[in-house]
Amino acid sequence: MRLPCPYCGDRDAQEFSYRGDAGPRRPEGEDGLFDYVYLRDNPAGPIRELWYHANGCRNWIVVTRDTRTHEVHGSSLARESGA
């Protein structure tokens, strides 16, 4: 699988570390912390996910990927997409 890095261009997925769903937000207090750390949806379809381009520009990026087809719909720098 190749992932589109907004800075580097298309790169082999092995250059990246996978972090998972870009959606969850850390809660302010302890309420909701268990859900934030452990609970994830398992959607069939497009999902926004965090990847770290470790063997490249060393930036976190958000990639939108369809879990049914692995089709990639685009990416952005995490710092610019509020992830």
Place this chain on the structure above:
Amino acid sequence: MAEHLIHSEQEGWALATVMARRAVGPAAVGAALELELRDEPVAVSNGAIRAIGTGPGAWLVIDTEPDHGFADALQDRLEGLASVSDQSSGYAVFRLSGAGARTALQRGAAIDFHPDVFAPGSVATTAIAHIGAIVWQVDDSPTYDVAVFRSLSGSFRHWLEETAAAL
């Protein structure tokens, strides 16, 4: 005879990483260095120093004929704009040239070095033979420079020699 690969290690270069501070754009950093910087993986030069784009707001800045205190002088020029870290002893830079240079790189990295998509001035930060590397094309003969962490330069040289022998 097989395709020819010439490789040598650059000596005496001064290198420093420059990372823009939050909300400081490439134009402001470039103005302080008299370079036309963009947030793209390209190499630009003003005749005295060159900047290799390694990420958004990040460059490897090189002086091939440095005065003493290169990184300190950079830091003075970039006060408040960017952080500077002297990497002169951190990176080793190898120069690859000859008819086999492109083929050799292609055997180590999983990116395309075809001249349609990678030309003089193009830069890629990637892995070559699993070794983190910054590659930029110097001219279209073709000549490439490859910066690797110096502690891995022995491994990289070994890969170069093995690859050259098999071209």
